[in-house]
Amino acid sequence: MTKSQSTMFALYHYESCPYCAKTRRAINDISIDVELRNIQLNHQYQIELLQGGHKTQVPCLRIDSLNGTTQWLYESDDIIQYLVQYQSDLFRITRMA
Numbered sequence: 001m002t003k004s005q006s007t008m009f010a011l012y013h014y015e016s017c018p019y020c021a022k023t024r025r026a027i028n029d030i031s032i033d034v035e036l037r038n039i040q041l042n043h044q045y046q047i048e049l050l051q052g053g054h055k056t057q058v059p060c061l062r063i064d065s066l067n068g069t070t071q072w073l074y075e076s077d078d079i080i081q082y083l084v085q086y087q088s089d090l091f092r093i094t095r096m097a
């Protein structure tokens, strides 16, 4: 997690999924800290995804806020849009401080 990033992100994904690849590329492009959790390599991640998000679809972004709440965000376009917005808000707040 970067110094000023107060939210923890984890992406549930697997290698051969094109929507996951698109999402991983965007994460790389915007340089945001997101832990990658491959559900095909680690069965525990698949269980977490099903229990938390209630479906096994990937990609799914797990958003853990400092206040203890957890959200599960599906759909690659929505995940990318969310992270781009988060990163842009973070830069704006950091520059104002």
Ligand SMILES: N[C@@H](CCC(=O)N[C@@H](CS)C(=O)NCC(=O)O)C(=O)O
Binding pocket: 016, 017, 018, 019, 020, 055, 056, 057, 058, 059, 074, 075, 076, 077
């Ligand atoms: N519209 C979704 C499509 C995601 C999708 O189709 N994911 C496939 C893998 S490529 C999947 O998880 N299928 C298994 C399932 O839905 O449980 C997105 O853009 O994220």
